[in-house]
Amino acid sequence: MSWFLPFPLLSAALLALWLLLNQSLSAGHVILGSVLAVLGSWAMAALRPDKPRIRRPFAALRLLGLVLFDILRSNIAVGRIIVRTREPGANAGFMTIPLDMRSRHGLAVLSIIITSTPGTIWVSYDAAKGTLLLHVLDLVDETVWIETIKYRYERLLMEIFE
Known part of the structure; x- marks a missing residue:
């Protein structure tokens, strides 16, 4: 079959x-x-794609919950920025995030998570350096974004795929 x-x-x-x-x-x-x-x-x-190996399905469910919560929270934050800000794009900027993950499937899921979250866009990934270029609508503190990507998403994705 x-x-x-x-x-x-x-x-x-x-x-x-x-x-x-x-x-x-x-x-x-x-x-x-x-x-x-x-x-x-x-x-x-x-x-002929490589079939992903999901090592921890419960971590995937936990990640799904975090992503849905973050998307909801980000929708509210972007709405506030649009309604209250007089100068659009005042805090927007690009930033580079070093990633430890090398799994193609994990990187693909991370790109979907980042791009589906309002206010963030996955711009590019440099495989040689292991860095992600990200555009953020409200870039006030880069360390918050680095911690969010690395410790909230990347850690769980590495549990799931690596």
Whole structure:
């Protein structure tokens, strides 16, 4: 069965997304969505990605809770900055954060976390130096951001993937 559907969770997610976007459970949409899901699974198999090894699933759940809380808190903070600040971008800036993590999967998840948090953008990662270039909307204290990325996210991601 794995030759026909190499990534079953991806196929299920693609089918569910297709049905949600079309807002229909008609036979035609289910068949077309299923065909697209299988083709998407085959396309992913052709790319031959390394399968991630999640070593501590409970750490992943803890990370999910932290990220959801931080996204909510950051939405409120960015809203306050937009409403109260007279000079947009007064405290915005770039900063470099040294990372110890080398896992491709962990770095990918960290980039998703940072970019999905309002007010922060993952700009680039230098693999040779192990440094991350980050843009922050409200850059008041760099040490707070370094501690947040390194001790709040990177530590948990290293537990999960390394």
